[in-house]
Amino acid sequence: xxxxxxxxxxxxxxxxxxxxxxxxxxxxxxxxxxxxxxxxxxxxxxxxxxxxxxxxxxxxxxxxxxxxxxxxxxxxxxxxxxxxxxxxxxxxxxxxxxxxxxxxxxxxxxxxxxxxxxxxxxxxxxxxxxxxxxxxxxxxxxxxxxxxxxxxxxxxxxxxxxxxxxxxxxxxxxxxxxxxxxxxxxxxxxxxxxxxxxxxxxxxxxxxxxxxxxxxxxxxxxxxxxxxxxxxxxxxxxxxxxxxxxxxxxxxxxxxxxxxxxxxxxxxxxxxxxxxxxxxxxxxxxxxxxxxxxxxxxxxxxxxxxxxxxxxxxxxxxxxxxxxxxxxxxxxxxxxxxxxxxxxxxxxxxxxxxxxxxxxxxxxxxxxxxxxxxxxxxxxxxxxxxxxxxxxxxxxxxxxxxxxxxxxxxxxxxxxxxxxxxx
Amino acid sequence: xxxxxxxxxxxxxxxxxxxxxxxxxxxxxxxxxxxxxxxxxxxxxxxxxxxxxxxxxxxxxxxxxxxxxxxxxxxxxxxxxxxxxxxxxxxxxxxxxxxxxxxxxxxxxxxxxxxxxxxxxxxxxxxxxxxxxxxxxxxxxxxxxxxxxxxxxxxxxxxxxxxxxxxxxxxxxxxxxxxxxxxxxxxxxxxxxxxxxxxxxxxxxxxxxxxxxxxxxxxxxxxxxxxxxxxxxxxxxxxxx
Numbered sequence: 001x002x003x004x005x006x007x008x009x010x011x012x013x014x015x016x017x018x019x020x021x022x023x024x025x026x027x028x029x030x031x032x033x034x035x036x037x038x039x040x041x042x043x044x045x046x047x048x049x050x051x052x053x054x055x056x057x058x059x060x061x062x063x064x065x066x067x068x069x070x071x072x073x074x075x076x077x078x079x080x081x082x083x084x085x086x087x088x089x090x091x092x093x094x095x096x097x098x099x100x101x102x103x104x105x106x107x108x109x110x111x112x113x114x115x116x117x118x119x120x121x122x123x124x125x126x127x128x129x130x131x132x133x134x135x136x137x138x139x140x141x142x143x144x145x146x147x148x149x150x151x152x153x154x155x156x157x158x159x160x161x162x163x164x165x166x167x168x169x170x171x172x173x174x175x176x177x178x179x180x181x182x183x184x185x186x187x188x189x190x191x192x193x194x195x196x197x198x199x200x201x202x203x204x205x206x207x208x209x210x211x212x213x214x215x216x217x218x219x220x221x222x223x224x225x226x227x228x229x230x231x232x233x234x235x236x237x238x239x240x241x242x243x244x245x246x247x248x249x250x251x252x253x254x255x256x257x258x259x260x261x262x263x264x265x266x267x268x269x270x271x272x273x274x275x276x277x278x279x280x281x282x283x284x285x286x287x288x289x290x291x292x293x294x295x296x297x298x299x300x301x302x303x304x305x306x307x308x309x310x311x312x313x314x315x316x317x318x319x320x321x322x323x324x325x326x327x328x329x330x331x332x333x334x335x336x337x338x339x340x341x342x343x344x345x346x347x348x349x350x351x352x353x354x355x356x357x358x359x360x361x362x363x364x365x366x367x368x369x370x371x372x373x374x375x376x377x378x379x380x381x382x383x384x385x386x387x388x389x390x391x392x393x394x395x396x397x398x399x400x401x402x403x404x405x406x407x408x409x410x411x412x413x414x415x416x417x418x419x420x421x422x423x
Numbered sequence: 424x425x426x427x428x429x430x431x432x433x434x435x436x437x438x439x440x441x442x443x444x445x446x447x448x449x450x451x452x453x454x455x456x457x458x459x460x461x462x463x464x465x466x467x468x469x470x471x472x473x474x475x476x477x478x479x480x481x482x483x484x485x486x487x488x489x490x491x492x493x494x495x496x497x498x499x500x501x502x503x504x505x506x507x508x509x510x511x512x513x514x515x516x517x518x519x520x521x522x523x524x525x526x527x528x529x530x531x532x533x534x535x536x537x538x539x540x541x542x543x544x545x546x547x548x549x550x551x552x553x554x555x556x557x558x559x560x561x562x563x564x565x566x567x568x569x570x571x572x573x574x575x576x577x578x579x580x581x582x583x584x585x586x587x588x589x590x591x592x593x594x595x596x597x598x599x600x601x602x603x604x605x606x607x608x609x610x611x612x613x614x615x616x617x618x619x620x621x622x623x624x625x626x627x628x629x630x631x632x633x634x635x636x637x638x639x640x641x642x643x644x645x646x647x648x649x650x651x652x653x654x655x656x657x658x659x660x661x662x663x664x
Binding site for chain 1: 594595596598599601603604606607611613639640643647
């Protein structure tokens with residue numbers, strides 16, 4: 001199934017034409033129905049904006065298996081002791097009570113694109129006029145030889161918020177004096193490009209205080225990474241001699257991990273570690289694959305201006321799962337895309353004004369106490385992709401007051417985006 | 424109307440006049456002078472006032488964070504009744520009110536104990552004010568506190584200020600702002616922009632757009648907004664409670 005010329009024209013239609021269009025009702029059922037799968041930065045935001053802005057004209061259902069959402073963003077600050085786990089937890093009560101969203105705690109296990117229904121693990125089948133998939137990431141099986149999900153309690157990925165993060169923190173706290181923390185970093189593209197390196201910073205911060213002779217090794221398949229200069233300068237200043245970043249060109253490729261003996265085999269050499277944080281290669285959340293809208297790399301290609309799937313005009317894909325162009329996979333990006341998608345969906349289903357798409361992203365990272373850095377960019381929709389138009393990054397040598405301000409700004413951002421997602 | 428209120432109105436009127444005719448007249452009270460020169464001129468004030476790291480009250484109150492402070496409000500300093508009353512009446516130290524006070528303290532606050540004859544040169548006063556501002560709010564604050572404003576921000580084409588924004592469009596565009604700023608007006612880490620006067624909003628956004636203001640995120644966000652879009656955002660946020 002591909003996008004029709006009509007739907008593309010509709011996406012680019014003038015606001016005047018759309019504003020006088022009659023209410024477009026669901027084909028077989030009262031108010032138009034929007035089903036949103038995934039209650040994170042993309043899903044919660046799009047559900048809230050659809051419900052808020054349509055003022056009751058849309059029937060919005062949000063499907064999310066967990067009752068409490070623990071954000072992956074800021075989870076590194078929990079590892080570093082700068083946040084509690086509780087402060088990263090959010091519930092869906094306001095979305096239901098204040099915005100009238102039908103929140104269903106269940107797993108979406110299938111999409112019938114012809115019948116336009118989503119099936120749930122509990123047995124229900126929900127009809128939709130538009131479906132929004134924002135399921136985050138899943139891992140590519142076999143991308144780290146020797147590791148699969150059955151080993152996640154031995155070698156945690158901690159790349160989905162919640163209990164995995166808690167487990168990793170407990171493991172680091174229990175490290176023997178002078179022990180080794182090893183990270184297997186992911187290949188591109190993956191959720192939160194600076195995330196693994198902020199994590200290393202936060203683990204180093206914790207070890208510096210409690211286990212100062214411990215070592216951190218990063219086995220990285222990439223030759224460079226996000227904010228590399230800022231992180232490496234920060235590590236040299238704050239944690240001298242503690243962190244070794246080892247790219248595969250230097251060490252050879254990672255051959256396997258051995259969860260039962262806590263070993264890593266790299267370039268023919270065996271390294272023993274006390275804690276191994278395996279962050280595998282990633283792909284779109286499973287439901288996107290089940291809906292058959294992913295490409296051979298495992299991501300879901302989308303139309304930039306509306307976030308509609310390139311395979312199905314009735315499905316929109318947000319955030320980490322979307323193959324959209326230049327935007328990084330981040331909570332900020334997902335939130336930004338959600339608002340564009342909400343505007344497009346509302347326009348299509350209710351005839352409301354459709355405004356031009358604008359996207360932005362900023363990623364803050366904490367290197368140490370009051371030492372925050374950031375990177376960000378603005379984007380616009382072209383026919384081919386969401387394209388970067390301008391950007392910025394923190395600089396080495398910034399004074400302590402600016403770094404502190406940047407950190408405080410990130411706390412403000414967390415509060416702001418949480419409110420924007422959950423009301 | 425009290426004397427100080429009249430003086431402030433006069434000073435503000437001057438600033439507004441300069442905003443629409445930037446090339447004319449003397450140095451505006453709200454223009455920020457040269458802090459280095461101000462540090463030298465501050466020697467006169469040092470007989471009574473301290474400012475900077477670990478500054479304490481002396482004959483006069485310390486002047487750290489003086490901008491935005493209610494007159495007569497430094498803890499543990501014994502003020503004159505006149506200054507306490509001025510504070511209770513709503514006198515807040517801003518570039519304009521400080522300028523008036525420095526010019527002639529007794530004309531702004533009756534029976535103040537500040538035994539200073541006054542600084543007649545507007546230029547000198549602007550330098551001292553610039554020096555004091557270094558120990559108060561920074562220009563990168565958003566929304567800026569009044570004392571951090573500079574006349575540069577206001578050199579905006581009146582035609583831009585006259586654009587009537589579409590609040591509906593502003594509401595859509597506000598989605599971009601609300602990833603960070605809170606609609607409810609909470610001011611923590613990222614400042615509140617809710618309920619901001621339309622003109623102030625437009626002036627500030629254009630200052631980011633022209634890269635007069637420093638914050639990189641805001642430069643990026645404002646940089647791609649058209650004049651109409653900025654007006655729309657200003658109209659929306661002004662009306663948000």
